[in-house]
Amino acid sequence: MHIALWITAGLLALIALAGGITKTFMPLEKLAQHDGAAWIRDAKPAFVRTLGVLEILAAIGLTLPAVLGVAPVVVPITAACWIALMIGAMITHGRLGQAKLVMVNVVYLALALFIAVGRFGTTPFVA
Template structure:
């Protein structure tokens, strides 16, 4: 079970590290997309920074055994982000993204339950 939890934690951390860094440092196409959808770029960058910090929080506290309760809390934070993202994509009728958000939500909840028990 511990190995499975570590695999899921690493996969989630890599995913959110990648997505967060793309939000913090978007390409030209990403900037055009932000402007076209009307989203505030500061909010977008803030979400990216939170995702990067959460990715670090999924791994380091449990690995270093320094305040290990932060690992399941980071997973709870990602669960909240995924619920909000699924609602956002559902309003925009982007059902493939909603399914992806639900899968990531399930993985984050798995980490929460596995690390708290």
């Protein structure tokens, strides 16, 4: 179970990092042209950039505390925060009629739920 949680956290961290880098550094006009980023057309640039930074921080929070052995409880807390972020993403994509993206967000939410439950309960990091 420990290995499965590490793999899941690493995978979710890569997903968060990719999304975060894209939202933080890609020109918003270019980003808004993608089908899945239609919501950006109506969003303030600062909001999009803030989400990007939060996703980068999530990538860090899902892995680095456990790797360094410093406050590893941050890993499941970050996973719980990711769940909240995915609920918001599902609402946004649902309002735009993007059912496929809602399902992608459901998968990301499920991965985060697995990490949160696993690290808070069944397989916490031990000192």
